[in-house]
Amino acid sequence: MNNDTMNNDGFITAGVNLSFNYAAGEAASRFLIALRDEKKIWGTRCPACQRVLVPARSFCPRCFVDTGEWVEVGPAGTVSAFAPLSPLLPGEGLGVRVGLALIHLDGADTALAHFIGEADAPRIGLRVVAVFAESRSGHILDIAYFKPTER
Amino acid sequence: MAGDGLLAACHGAMSILAGAYNVVLVVAHCKASMGDPHGITNWSYDPIFQQPLGLDDVATSALQASTLSLAPPLPCSIADGAAAIILSRPSSVPAPHLIGMGWALDEHYLGDRDLTDSPALREAARRAYTLADIDDPKRDITFVELSDQFDYQRKLWASVLFGKTSEVFETSEVSARGVPPFVAGLDRLIEVVLRLRKETGTALAHGCWGPCGQGQVVVVVRR
Amino acid sequence: MTELLRVSHTMTLSWRYGTSWYFAEFIRALRDERRLLGLRCPVCRRVYLPPRPVCGNCYAELREWVEVKDSGTVRAFTIVHTPIIDPTSGQLRPTPYGMALIQLDGADTTLNHYLAESNPAKIRIGMRVQAVWREERRGTLSDIVHFVEMNNQTMNDEQ
């Protein structure tokens, strides 16, 4: 953190470095540990609306009930929204990643926000599969990106 | 309080209705030039699954636009600004009267939502219409002022409110004018009030905030 | 029991704050002339330091500059023993240090600032103090290093 003096234009500049450590809680921890240790993607089923929620979570936001059954989903799925990476978008300089997407994983009723990589012509409807990072730490980026399974 | 200034107007109106105050000053402000107005929106996404991807309002608006078969929108120009209105207990003064209000949140995870729709806006409008005793908004509402931080949103909100071919759709372009986030909704209310000082009618002012308009607020004013 | 994870983020932010006419003028006088300026309320006649555009009590616009001395009276004090992050440097500020609310001569509000003294037995409310200025002023409140008790010795300090 630093707070500077007033410059000639009459402005004061300040910089801050802040660190935060967010508890993932039991459900998200289990989800992230499965990415790390088994390279598997899990969802949880809402006993009320029967939707399989991905990423897995402890309760259904619509029904406000505890989720019960854990359901393995993916690793393949279908792109349901896509935005190309650009200087304005995040993930620039991340190698093969070409865009940000919502991916409807097979067996899930919600989509997962993540990156698309190795794709020449990414689009909505594209079939993709998860590519896991070599080194994994129990983090959403243990999935490096999703790549096309078709041309 | 967090959210659009139009929500603060609702809060002020409720405080009056509760008998707590007679006159309430509502102020919204945003000094976006001080920092990084797009970068800061990354802080609004859940820190476990979405924030680490670097999501911000520009990126997720591009995602939302793609579901509407639109190209990634350019970020709106973001300005510094503030807006204020004064609310008073209903009186015989022929000022425009606030007759309906409603607000609601959509789900948080983008992948949980249907980004081509806005259940939160539907719900906000339903609540406002119920209070205003409006059963056919297309017929009963004379004009509308919508908030859009990205240009495609105006059409999306209008279609949610009035269907795809909306005749009451009539609004100035907030995004093009660069009204700051969190001020825009209250600014819509001011526009509506200014016009209702010149003509009679029933008008709708709209505000939204958060990822892809996760928060929605609607106020109905009549004179 | 499941292994429980935490997800870390480090955020780097920068801000650029406008100072407006009143603060810019205060800083200019402090930096270029080693003078402290307050603003007087036209209604209640209170002299405010820090300067600001309106009086919080009267909601009157403040326009009248008043020079305030760099000497004053201690109205409250403490010795801080627990280190806090100094916002100007990001480093922990070494402890202990004295801190006071000082009513500068000519002001109606008090200024929170550091004291050179960190022995509570040697500080008292009502004590007269004098600012010690940094030799090269940069245009911040930190151009006053701290305040010392007014006595003969004060006169020799960096004056």
Place this chain on the structure above:
Amino acid sequence: MKRVAVIGTGQTKHTKARDDVTQSELVREATTRALADAGITIHDVDAVVLSNMELFEGRALPEMWVGEGAGGYRKPVMKIATGGTSGTSACIAGYHQCASGLFDIVLVVGWEKHSEGATQTGMALTDPLWDRNVASGAVGNFALSISQYVAERGVTPQQAAKVAVKARRNAARNPYAHLQMDGITVEKVLESRMLADPIHLLDMCPQSDGACAVIYAAEDRAPKLCPRPAWVRAAVTRHDQPYIGDLDRRLVTMRTLRDAAREAYQRVGITEPLKEIDVAEIYEPVSYAELAWYEALGFCAEGEAGRLIDDGITEMNGELPVNPSGGVLSTNPVGASGVIRVAEAVMQVMGRAGDHQVPDARLALATGYGVYAWSDVIILSTG
């Protein structure tokens, strides 16, 4: 304008770090308990008001993520932050929402997860033009105000320590309280590390992870839903000028709390607060502040606060028990702290405070305190 009562409360066990839940799940825990206490489901809730100091956890618009934890999907959700008064501000907002006639049932939830954040740095993000150059932290600022109060009123470190001891002894009977300090004594408080003269470590509040919820119902619903609802009799807010040096002898005069209390007492018809009020849950971030609040709230004449604690008037078995829950001195998840004050006052009026119940409490006072000398006063009663 409708009469409004609280029909249910819920809180989490407050503690140093809740690794087993996210912020959203923490909020859901308090929400679920409040719903169960009120005997309703989330579908009965018409609107939600949230309270949190998001900067401490690096969030912006925290209601976006955490709103789901309060069952906020497609509901009217509003988020309020006013420093230490955030919780009581949210409670007053929720009360207004219900009294306005717009909503029958309103849920208010406050939370903080200090373990996730950079609270100290967050607090250092004060006015960049002025305060950042002369920072001494929250403790230092309190200490400055306290030195004036001590000088004028002559309260002793022992009297302040008695407040700290009372809080922690009371907390020992509250299963939700964060600090559980067996065998705390005045001597131990005075022997604890000096933070900033005259504040010892044990004079100060902790930083906690926790959430707390209250549920309001309008007059036509409350009696049907709750056998002994806690009716809101007054809810008053007062704010003051921003800089610490703006206020003349801040802790001594504390005009926001005096003014808010005066107006609240007037609305309820209280003329002798010490005699008439059965229990108080007041926001005391530091032991000395509680003594100052005794005077500002009219529990005693100016200069008599020390005698009040010496005579045990505010102890559990005294004439006016203050903070049976253990107060902010024992539990401080900032965004929740004000909600906890209201919830605890409600629990007393409802007769649901368990081991820290004040017998036959019928009229209860809750307050909020914010860093710029902001004050909220809320009064609740059985009828």
